[in-house]
Amino acid sequence: MKDVTTHIPTYEDMLAAHERIKPYIHRTPVLTSSFLNELTGAELFFKCENFQKAGAFKVRGASNAVFGLPDALAQRGVATHSSGNHALSLSYAAGRRGIPCNVVMPRTAPQAKKDAVRGYGGIITECEPSTTSREAVFAEVQERTGAEFVHPYNDPRVIAGQGTCSKELMEQADGLDAVIAPIGGGGMVSGTCLTLSTLAPEVEIYAAEPEQADDAYRSFKAGHIIADDAPVTIADGLKVPLKENTWHFVSNYVTDILTASEDEIIDAMKLTWKRMKIVMEASCAPPLATILKNPEIFRGKRVGVIITGGNVDLDALPWIGRG
Amino acid sequence: MKDVTTHIPTYEDMLAAHERIKPYIHRTPVLTSSFLNELTGAELFFKCENFQKAGAFKVRGASNAVFGLPDALAQRGVATHSSGNHALSLSYAAGRRGIPCNVVMPRTAPQAKKDAVRGYGGIITECEPSTTSREAVFAEVQERTGAEFVHPYNDPRVIAGQGTCSKELMEQADGLDAVIAPIGGGGMVSGTCLTLSTLAPEVEIYAAEPEQADDAYRSFKAGHIIADDAPVTIADGLKVPLKENTWHFVSNYVTDILTASEDEIIDAMKLTWKRMKIVMEASCAPPLATILKNPEIFRGKRVGVIITGGNVDLDALPWIGRG
Incomplete structure (x- = not known):
């Protein structure tokens, strides 16, 4: 059997993936919010994978x-x-x-x-x-x-599949200057790099991460993978470390990795629910949190924001009962 | 000044309204859920006015x-x-x-x-x-x-405006057999009647109401307006009574009015959040609640469901702390 873990997927793999999976996935909508545009000074295009089949881009x-x-x-x-x-x-x-x-x-x-x-x-x-x-x-x-x-993110077939999301986004929103996605193991960010590095290499790629699980941030700055042991964050989809295949894309194609505190993540999550009327996971909130925190990076730009999933425990919302 | 309260708006008023308001409103998306289709045995098309400007069809x-x-x-x-x-x-x-x-x-x-x-x-x-x-x-x-x-619902200009919602819905979802919307004062239901009675008179129009504020239901059965004094329901947008202009449409064009209990409303609200990943008000939930309660009416039909608004107090969700 081919050792898939050492195979870096190509742009053609992503195109083949899109043809293969089209019958089984939604082409999710891109939503905008004039309120959030005014608040951030950027033009934000939210790719809503929370509406995806099974509730997530995965x-x-x-x-x-x-x-x-x-x-x-x-x-x-x-x-x-x-x-x-x-x-x-x-x-x-x-x-x-x-x-x-x-x-x-x-x-x-x-x-x-x-x-x-x-x-x-x-x-x-x-x-x-x-x-x-x-x-x-x-x-x-x-x-x-x-x-x-099938590994959740280090598998090249998985990375090629995740890359179809930013292919659709580029078809749905014209002239993006940047795309930002949350980073855990790096599957979505790697897929984004895979697609944009060929399709639109001028587009900046940002990854957003919880401060309390900032292993990708520290890896990026150090130039090699740093893995944390059991980080604690409300963004529970972002606790896992980078692996060799995702590190390849993150280290070669990501413009920068930005981090947000737990409170900033919860505030951005609640703000999105309140203003955009969508249910999304805490793990989706670091991009908006970091845009709000670093307005100078994004002001005046057209920015694609990937909302990764919507599988939330509605009985345990993080802003309820917060001190 | 013209006494607007005795003027019944026409289909042409609705068409003129749509041209007039297009620059200021969203053409909101219609979402579907294979889970809810399986659960109800119907094909449901959710017109998402919770994504509307200012958060509601109003x-x-x-x-x-x-x-x-x-x-x-x-x-x-x-x-x-x-x-x-x-x-x-x-x-x-x-x-x-x-x-x-x-x-x-x-x-x-x-x-x-x-x-x-x-x-x-x-x-x-x-x-x-x-x-x-x-x-x-x-x-x-x-x-x-x-x-x-400008009265919230008894004003003919308002009714003509609300009628633009089902015009869009008919353009977005082919071959509907029925449309269902919540009813309070009857503005949305009247607009729906106004539009469909000309555009698609074969489409059945259902209104859904909380049992605990069932004045429209009782009015419909009695054949004249019955107004309640301060009903108590979680669906706080549906407490107001019918007035003469909305009664005209409700009494002439509605197929039936169905009611749901508070628990049924809360369950349908939570189910929609959980499966469709959208934030909607309790006042939007009676339609799905009554579809689930009366499957024999809707089974096998293509049903438009109007999600009326998304302005929710996220700190006070009705299913949290429920006994």
Whole structure:
């Protein structure tokens, strides 16, 4: 089997991904807000992946991986150990192809997350909440099923799939000067780099990150990957570290990485809900938070802002009960 | 001055309204949800007026009233005594025309509502929280300013403006069998009747109402207007009674009025937020609540659902802290 982890996807891979996944994804709308334009002094174009199938952009990469598998491999199914949007998306995509999706999740994961994965048809195998247990259980599942591992972000098929988002954005919003997306493991930012470095190399690419999980920021400044152990942030989709494939894109094509505090993230999240009337995750808020914090970078520019997902626990909103 | 309250607007009034207000409103998107389609057995097309300027469909009617005024009248401004979305919308529209908007509000109204009206440029005059005081203060404001009164829903200019929403919906979603909207004073439902009775008389028109403010339902069954005194419901935009102009449309063109309990409204509201990732008011939820409650009416049909507004107090969501 080809070692996918060392393969850097190309612009052609992204184009092929878009053709492959079109039947299974939404071409999500781009929304604007005159209030937020006035507030920031920029013209913001929000690419609303919170309206995406399974509630997040992750379905682009997951669908590309699932539908790109040859039949013989596909019938054994796919597997992952994410407990977040990637697990939902992979379950959704596998369901659309009619193949099994195995998800290894800690038994301590919130019931709501388990229910959501099962709601999309995923088969959960529980592990203990430790890396050792997760790896052992995952190896057992893969051994038993022969399922194809699809990494949440370091997989080149996944990166090529995520790159389709900024392809659509460039078709939907003319003359962008910059694009900004949140960064965790770097899948969306890498896909954005992959697409824009060929399609529109003049467009600046910014990544936005929580101060409390600023490993990508520190990696970018240091020139090599720095991984944090279990950072704590409200933006729970952004806790994971860069890996070699995403580091390739981040280190070569990103203009800068900007950070925001927890309060700035929560304020930007609430402001977006209030003014744009959309439900988005805390993990989507660092871009607007950093635009508000660094107006001199964005003033007068046309800026694409990627809203990455909308899978929120509506019973636990971060601004309620805040001191 | 023409007594506008006895004038029933025509289809041509609605067409003229659409041309007049186009520069000041959004053509809001129509969203769909495969999850909600499966759940209801219907095909639902959500017309998202929560994304409208000033956050609600009310800006259609308000803009039509404001921009239809001859210059001599307009320079004296407009006035209303709503404390809800109509006040925001009228303030927005007046601001776009550069004329004053006077809003009479009880001094006990929430600070957030006062701030929102002022945020759109409205001039607030406070009254005591009683009908007597409101009428006296409003008369004084009108006397002093000569401002044109724009009623939140009984005004034919407002009804013609609200009718532009279903005109767009019919252009955006093919072959609808039915349209459903919430009903309070009946402005949106009347506009829908106005438009569809000419444009697509075969389309059924349903109105949805809280059980706890079911005056329109009881009026419809009784054949004459019944007004409640201060009903209590989470759907606070739907507390007001029908008036003669809206009763004309409701009594002549509505297929049926359906009601939902407070719990059903809150559940439908939360379900919409969770699955469609949109922020909408409790007042928007009775349509989905009644579709879920009466599946036999809607199963197999293509149904337009009007999401009326998105101005929500994000610090006081009705499902949080519910027993």
